[in-house]
Amino acid sequence: LAKTTQPISMDSYEGQEVNITCSHNNIATNDYITWYQQFPSQGPRFIIQGYKTKVTNEVASLFIPADRKSSTLSLPRVSLSDTAVYYCLVGGTDKLIFGTGTRLQVFP
Amino acid sequence: DAGVTQSPTHLIKTRGQQVTLRCSPKSGHDTVSWYQQALGQGPQFIFQYYEEEERQRGNFPDRFSGHQFPNYSSELNVNALLLGDSALYLCASSLAQGRGVYNQPQHFGDGTRLSIL
Numbered sequence: 699l700a701k702t703t704q705p706i707s708m709d710s711y712e713g714q715e716v717n718i719t720c721s722h723n724n725i726a727t728n729d730y731i732t733w734y735q736q737f738p739s740q741g742p743r744f745i746i747q748g749y750k751t752k753v754t755n756e757v758a759s760l761f762i763p764a765d766r767k768s769s770t771l772s773l774p775r776v777s778l779s780d781t782a783v784y785y786c787l788v789g790g791t792d793k794l795i796f797g798t799g800t801r802l803q804v805f806p
Numbered sequence: 807d808a809g810v811t812q813s814p815t816h817l818i819k820t821r822g823q824q825v826t827l828r829c830s831p832k833s834g835h836d837t838v839s840w841y842q843q844a845l846g847q848g849p850q851f852i853f854q855y856y857e858e859e860e861r862q863r864g865n866f867p868d869r870f871s872g873h874q875f876p877n878y879s880s881e882l883n884v885n886a887l888l889l890g891d892s893a894l895y896l897c898a899s900s901l902a903q904g905r906g907v908y909n910q911p912q913h914f915g916d917g918t919r920l921s922i923l
Contacts, residue, residue, distance in 0.1 A: 739916070796841075798848050
């Protein structure tokens with residue numbers, strides 16, 4: 699599975715838009731890009747998944763350029779409750795390989 | 807619609823003991839995966855079960871074994887516990903690929919916190 703690279707941490711303030719970029723230079727043709735959110739002492743929660751271009755759901759948007767070597771998770775108007783670790787994964791949905799994720803801290 | 811449920815939520819064992827963790831998948835799912843998450847790290851894949859058989863395995867020793875039952879629920883067994891086995895153990899369920907279903911995301915439970923003394 700493709701290795702991903704994300705920033706270790708990010709800070710933001712309530713109400714701002716947060717964009718977390720993930721690099722995955724070795725993504726395979728059949729790989730999807732999936733983002734999970736994890737709070738302390740809880741399991742990861744599925745946020746969004748995409749293959750190319752843009753995907754949007756009720757909580758986030760996922761932007762994927764044409765070469766698919768990176769992706770950006772966009773969280774609109776974050777709140778304190780969005781403070782969590784965000785993981786970017788590429789591949790199929792069988793064996794998920796997690797990195798260390800991006801620790802997002804939202805301040806009031 | 808019940809999500810993935812795991813039991814127990816917390817467990818304390820001593821070195822050398824054996825432990826069994828349990829998982830019930832999300833309704834409609836037939837595939838169960840297990841992950842180990844050490845403090846401050848991302849989850850690490852242990853193995854995956856489908857049709858009551860282990861179909862994939864990560865880099866974990868044979869002390870880690872599992873089982874899947876006909877109702878799709880699953881157990882993770884760890885023998886000869888070591889201090890380094892202290893972690894959050896996560897179960898994830900999904901629908902097997904094929905049969906018109908592709909790239910369905912895995913859904914995780916909230917895990918079992920295992921502490922080894």
